[in-house]
Amino acid sequence: MTFVSSRLPLAPPDASALPLAQGRPFVGNLPFILSDPLGFFQRLSRSAGPVVRVRLGMAMGELLLVTDPAVIAHVLEGNAGNYRKGRFYQRLRGVFGNNIILADGPDWRRQRHMAAPAFSARHLEAAGWVMAGSAASLVERLDGAARRGEPVDMLREFMDVALNVIIKTLFGVGVGARAEAITAAIEPLLREGERRVWWPLRPPLWVPTPVNRHLRSVLAGFDRVVYELIEERRRSGERREDILDALLHARDEAGAGLTDQQIRDEIAGFIVSGHETTGTTLAWALEALSRHPAVDTAVRRELDDVLGPRRPTATDLPQLVYTRATLYETMRLNPAVWTISRQAVADDVVQGIPIRAGTVVMMPPYVVHRTAAHWPNPEGFDPERFRNGEPRGTSKFTYFPFGGGPRRCLGAHFSMMEMQIVLATLLQRFRFSLIPGSLPEAMVTLTLRPRDGLWMIPEIVHAQPA
Numbered sequence: 170m171t172f173v174s175s176r177l178p179l180a181p182p183d184a185s186a187l188p189l190a191q192g193r194p195f196v197g198n199l200p201f202i203l204s205d206p207l208g209f210f211q212r213l214s215r216s217a218g219p220v221v222r223v224r225l226g227m228a229m230g231e232l233l234l235v236t237d238p239a240v241i242a243h244v245l246e247g248n249a250g251n252y253r254k255g256r257f258y259q260r261l262r263g264v265f266g267n268n269i270i271l272a273d274g275p276d277w278r279r280q281r282h283m284a285a286p287a288f289s290a291r292h293l294e295a296a297g298w299v300m301a302g303s304a305a306s307l308v309e310r311l312d313g314a315a316r317r318g319e320p321v322d323m324l325r326e327f328m329d330v331a332l333n334v335i336i337k338t339l340f341g342v343g344v345g346a347r348a349e350a351i352t353a354a355i356e357p358l359l360r361e362g363e364r365r366v367w368w369p370l371r372p373p374l375w376v377p378t379p380v381n382r383h384l385r386s387v388l389a390g391f392d393r394v395v396y397e398l399i400e401e402r403r404r405s406g407e408r409r410e411d412i413l414d415a416l417l418h419a420r421d422e423a424g425a426g427l428t429d430q431q432i433r434d435e436i437a438g439f440i441v442s443g444h445e446t447t448g449t450t451l452a453w454a455l456e457a458l459s460r461h462p463a464v465d466t467a468v469r470r471e472l473d474d475v476l477g478p479r480r481p482t483a484t485d486l487p488q489l490v491y492t493r494a495t496l497y498e499t500m501r502l503n504p505a506v507w508t509i510s511r512q513a514v515a516d517d518v519v520q521g522i523p524i525r526a527g528t529v530v531m532m533p534p535y536v537v538h539r540t541a542a543h544w545p546n547p548e549g550f551d552p553e554r555f556r557n558g559e560p561r562g563t564s565k566f567t568y569f570p571f572g573g574g575p576r577r578c579l580g581a582h583f584s585m586m587e588m589q590i591v592l593a594t595l596l597q598r599f600r601f602s603l604i605p606g607s608l609p610e611a612m613v614t615l616t617l618r619p620r621d622g623l624w625m626i627p628e629i630v631h632a633q634p635a
């Protein structure tokens with residue numbers, strides 16, 4: 170890593186006065202980012218400060234690494250209107266469509282307005298039952314492995330649960346066996362999405378390379394099933410408590426609804442944003458509990474006190490304060506969305522720092538959440554930090570696993586519900602230990618996940634809860 174160090178005056182006259190990570194000729198810092206993004210950005214922020222220019226090489230230009238919470242608050246919230254998702258996200262459109270996660274400006278505002286009712290209290294209540302049912306099925310699946318003393322890849326299990334939950338809350342029980350076609354398509358599409366973020370030279374999907382041909386057939390399979398489900402529901406006119414119902418009946422301010430293609434794109438967005446994030450967070454939570462027996466005991470005590478032998482439902486969740494704090498602490502150390510980026514529309518200045526139009530601003534929660542200036546004992550695992558919930562006020566952007574401002578995660582409440590229900594249900598039945606000698610290592614895909622899965626041995630500790 171090569172730095173051109175600079176004095177950083179209080180009000181730098183122009184962006185060239187900011188610290189610069191030069192990297193290698195032609196490729197800039199891309200090789201470092203591709204081989205160890207977490208370590209690279211963490212070291213850079215520690216050594217060069219909270220606002221650093223990072224060269225990405227000839228093909229990708231430059232980005233601005235920002236780990237100062239006040240600047241992040243400005244970009245994501247205070248002056249959010251001046252920042253769009255930008256070019257990193259644009260590369261995903263060809264794969265996932267123009268959904269709420271990727272859209273910008275008035276198009277995004279309309280989509281947000283129309284998608285929000287899908288996460289209303291009524292829909293969340295229905296989703297709670299789906300979550301409880303999926304958690305119970307997972308317990309049944311793990312029972313056999315526990316009796317045989319077999320290790321299980323809990324990352325895989327949690328991904329499956331989260332995918333199952335999102336598909337059932339999207340389409341209701343009517344999805345039946347077609348869930349499998351959707352499941353089969355998602356993994357290759359996600360992996361292609363992440364390649365597109367960091368490899369700018371990947372040809373667009375219409376270019377008939379062998380990889381693209383395969384992807385197009387995967388996408389066609391996904392589309393066929395999703396359009397079929399939309400069409401069936403439109404035809405039946407039936408009303409349900411699922412997300413598809415909310416999207417079919419959503420209206421914008423002018424009273425217009427979403428087209429089938431727009432509904433398909435939103436569905437793809439919900440599946441992508443909702444399953445891997447939740448699945449990986451659950452995996453990290455279990456990994457942390459297995460390494461921190463005092464926390465594990467405290468969570469179990471709370472579950473005993475609040476639930477006794479009863480399975481958790483959505484109405485129990487406000488009382489599961491320590492369980493929730495454990496999930497918050499998990500997302501502090503291992504935020505599934507490890508980085509968030511935006512691109513400036515017009516020139517801006519924040520805290521005397523100039524941000525030129527077109528600048529890509531990268532704000533990694535992973536780095537901010539592990540900064541000693543904001544978090545004492547930053548590498549330690551201590552849910553007590555979150556007994557009173559998430560930080561608020563001026564320290565809000567020292568912790569932002571769900572992003573912030575107008576584009577804060579629409580599924581934050583949904584996923585907290587799901588993670589509490591699944592974790593509580595599992596811990597009522599099992600204790601989990603890592604395979605001796607294994608220490609899961611974090612790797613970056615679209616989300617932050619354990620590199621080789623999370624192989625754990627479940628041990629039955631309680632009779633089946635009622």
Ligand code: HEM
Binds near residue numbers: 281569
């Ligand atoms: C642990 C689980 C989750 C985490 C950590 C997470 C994190 C995030 C983050 C950081 C953003 C903001 C991205 C940005 O500003 O660029 C976001 C946006 C979003 N998330 Fe989540 N998410 C989770 C679960 C979910 C679930 C379960 C759903 C849906 C069922 C969901 C739906 C969305 C949507 C629709 C957006 C886009 C909001 C907008 O741009 O208006 N997320 N999420």
